[in-house]
Amino acid sequence: MAVRHFIEPNSFSLDEQLALLDLADRMEANPAPYAHLCDGRILATLFYEPSTRTRLSFESAMLRLGGKTLGFAGAQLSSASKGETVADTARVVSNYADVIAMRHPKEGAPLRASMYARVPIINAGDGGHAHPSQTMIDLMTIRQRKGRLDHLTIGFCGDLKFGRTVHSLTAALSQFEGNKFVFISPEELRIPQYVKDETLTPLHQTYKETTDLEAELPALDVLYMTRIQQERFFNEEDYLRLKGCYSLNAKLLELAPPDMPVLHPLPRIDEIKLDVDNDLRAAYFDQVHNGVYIRMAIILALLGIPDPLTGKTVLN
Amino acid sequence: MAVRHFIEPNSFSLDEQLALLDLADRMEANPAPYAHLCDGRILATLFYEPSTRTRLSFESAMLRLGGKTLGFAGAQLSSASKGETVADTARVVSNYADVIAMRHPKEGAPLRASMYARVPIINAGDGGHAHPSQTMIDLMTIRQRKGRLDHLTIGFCGDLKFGRTVHSLTAALSQFEGNKFVFISPEELRIPQYVKDETLTPLHQTYKETTDLEAELPALDVLYMTRIQQERFFNEEDYLRLKGCYSLNAKLLELAPPDMPVLHPLPRIDEIKLDVDNDLRAAYFDQVHNGVYIRMAIILALLGIPDPLTGKTVLN
Amino acid sequence: MAVRHFIEPNSFSLDEQLALLDLADRMEANPAPYAHLCDGRILATLFYEPSTRTRLSFESAMLRLGGKTLGFAGAQLSSASKGETVADTARVVSNYADVIAMRHPKEGAPLRASMYARVPIINAGDGGHAHPSQTMIDLMTIRQRKGRLDHLTIGFCGDLKFGRTVHSLTAALSQFEGNKFVFISPEELRIPQYVKDETLTPLHQTYKETTDLEAELPALDVLYMTRIQQERFFNEEDYLRLKGCYSLNAKLLELAPPDMPVLHPLPRIDEIKLDVDNDLRAAYFDQVHNGVYIRMAIILALLGIPDPLTGKTVLN
The missing domain is CATH 3.40.50.1370 (Aspartate/ornithine carbamoyltransferase)
Known part of the structure; x- marks a missing residue:
């Protein structure tokens, strides 16, 4: 065999x-x-x-x-x-x-x-x-929290360009019906065209791209935050400019639905503040x-x- | 629980x-x-x-x-x-x-x-x-050798400023009655004031400070040697000047009581010579x-x- | 004991x-x-x-x-x-x-x-x-392939100066009767005199030294290739000049006997080409x-x- x-x-x-x-x-x-x-x-x-x-x-x-x-x-x-x-x-x-x-x-x-x-x-x-084991972890955690892997509106926020966990999870969730993808990132770190071409378009998935986390929060079923990864940047300056672009805190989380899990592949730096840790929606330690x-x-x-x-x- | x-x-x-x-x-x-x-x-x-x-x-x-x-x-x-x-x-x-x-x-x-x-x-x-496990090791070894942890005269020699094992063991031995502490070090590496203030003074422990190992040896029940730790120094010059300041050898050990164990948290460099290793008082490999x-x-x-x-x- | x-x-x-x-x-x-x-x-x-x-x-x-x-x-x-x-x-x-x-x-x-x-x-x-465990591996592999450890003609090729596996295996095979040693290397990387003096000469072993791998191949019972080890060189220039000096490939291997195992302690760089890997004579993964x-x-x-x-x- x-x-x-x-x-x-x-x-x-x-x-x-x-x-x-x-x-x-x-x-x-x-x-x-x-x-x-x-x-x-x-x-x-x-x-x-x-x-x-x-x-x-x-x-x-x-x-x-x-x-x-x-x-x-x-x-x-x-x-x-x-x-x-x-x-x-x-x-x-x-x-x-x-x-x-x-x-x-x-x-x-x-x-x-x-x-x-x-x-x-x-x-x-x-x-x-x-990073396929991470993707399985993400699916397991979403399924535990939401009871399903289909007909979900999933927000991805942060570094969508270099973040391989985002690419993999996007592909994985595209296998299920009725999911909607909301890609929230600075212009410089948008989801690559090939991810859209290879996984979203052929499967007729619905997606949108935006820079505004706050505006999207109320409509999300799941929020997937990512770290701006210093080790993927070629110059320090770009990293420093972009690293603090999104930062989820308890105040901001008030805008989100009460059953919207917050995932993050960890390690996190500043993109999720410590005051989120005790919120029941924090799911990143569940992922671990x-x-x-x-x-x-x-x-x-x-x-x-x-x-x-x-x-x-x-x-x- | x-x-x-x-x-x-x-x-x-x-x-x-x-x-x-x-x-x-x-x-x-x-x-x-x-x-x-x-x-x-x-x-x-x-x-x-x-x-x-x-x-x-x-x-x-x-x-x-x-x-x-x-x-x-x-x-x-x-x-x-x-x-x-x-x-x-x-x-x-x-x-x-x-x-x-x-x-x-x-x-x-x-x-x-x-x-x-x-x-x-x-x-x-x-x-x-x-480094509390080291402190427990030190206590175990002293108790094995001396049969008790009280009414002992303990000499600490070497780097008493940065040596955390010395600070911890001093505090631990202060819990027992009647111990006397002899701190032997160069001026620059004296035991910090806070160790004396926090552990020795409140418990009315007896201690003295000196630079002269040889003079103290005959009266010690226990000798605790330490390494001058290069990694704790901010400049190379100070390290080089101080690193050889104490060096226990077989000749010097003749001055000490026949049942005075020599402890050292290891690694050692030059502060205990190899000719001490086979002396029955050498207790540092017991500690390991x-x-x-x-x-x-x-x-x-x-x-x-x-x-x-x-x-x-x-x-x- | x-x-x-x-x-x-x-x-x-x-x-x-x-x-x-x-x-x-x-x-x-x-x-x-x-x-x-x-x-x-x-x-x-x-x-x-x-x-x-x-x-x-x-x-x-x-x-x-x-x-x-x-x-x-x-x-x-x-x-x-x-x-x-x-x-x-x-x-x-x-x-x-x-x-x-x-x-x-x-x-x-x-x-x-x-x-x-x-x-x-x-x-x-x-x-x-x-590197004596490597030597035992080499002996085990040769014995498995040839059925014996004596009366063999063994070619050693590559870095015979710094290659400790060569020195050890030479000494080990010298213990057995009738072996012939063929040392194939560039001038700069010849087998050290002390290896010959200490192991080959006292045991009256037959050996020769040459730079020509191709000429020797037909007569070998065993070929032991080695890597030119960058980490043993003192200057980059010498390494670069010598690193590609021998390179065994499928074509060259046609000159060798059909039952001549090719050993190598690994890792290999270029000295054995990938097209040798599927040849039955390739014994280096057996060694592992x-x-x-x-x-x-x-x-x-x-x-x-x-x-x-x-x-x-x-x-x-």
């Missing part, structure tokens, strides 16, 4: 994505039956750029399944500094681990790795391209919590381990 | 501190009954500055209890580089681990983390402030050995896991 | 080396009986310079034996930055782990560590000196695969754990 990988959300069919969300929900409700499913298995975390959250979340997921981990937390700690290709690293690490989570600054690196690996590759973020279960589900899916409660695997 | 943290020695009451030392002694004598108490539990080691000894000691402690670990070993490997606050990191990592050991260059960072974490925080050293048991005891204490031999928990 | 270490291949007698290879072969054929032999044991990986392959291979080995790991992946993450000696680190880490794998840029550092450690030290590569079993065998050997299938330990 061919090895499956998780490079972008649609590496899994829509049915498989939904099965993944269901499994994550079941594990969150009742983790005990899953605590030894990966005994004796090893996850490698190959992180060519640092990420506390994503790396530790994957490692925690594997540990909570009974498995073990190894890996590196920065390119300077890897053989990349000796000029090794991602293809060779993937082949090599296939001997050390049963599944690999890879973060890489270059778009396409995990895909390339998957062409050479003998074990499943999980894309844990590749430059501006995709859900992240471990989503990653547990991805690992089980790719290793072909069935849910002991249902007897079913996520992938067909 | 409120989550307890270990931010400084007196985060625990004196009774609790003594219960912790007792537990560590029992585990050192007989580790087997404790080998699976943390099966399925995870320790996160969040080290914003490098420390082989402390990080590996905490990790070894958790592994020897049957638990698992994850974390990072330097700020450059964390999301701190993206501007995340310690508060957010603490909230986030609460989802990945059952207990967190944090080292941070800024005083107060672990305290701040503890205000936001949903799991226990252990301060593994915060700048010049505190005890360190694992102290950290096992701290983890068990904070997780509320009772000692299977006594049925009791460390914390009330 | 004295603690044994693995600092260079002949830290083990020839009989012990062969017992080690036999154990690795048995584990590769059937890993299941070995999966819990190191339950409760800890491996420390102390890597003073980065190495994805070797570090992860050792960690995978320990995990596959049921053990656990801790350590650091670069000197900047260790107390070396505070001036601690390797001797002190070895003594300290003896308290945290049951066996230590150490990589260090300075020749002799693991040997020095072994003089102070209370647990076994494995040299995981020390500068230009030795064997690496985990060799390291499992080394750990079991040094911990004195007998093979459950034979009841025997590797070391006498």
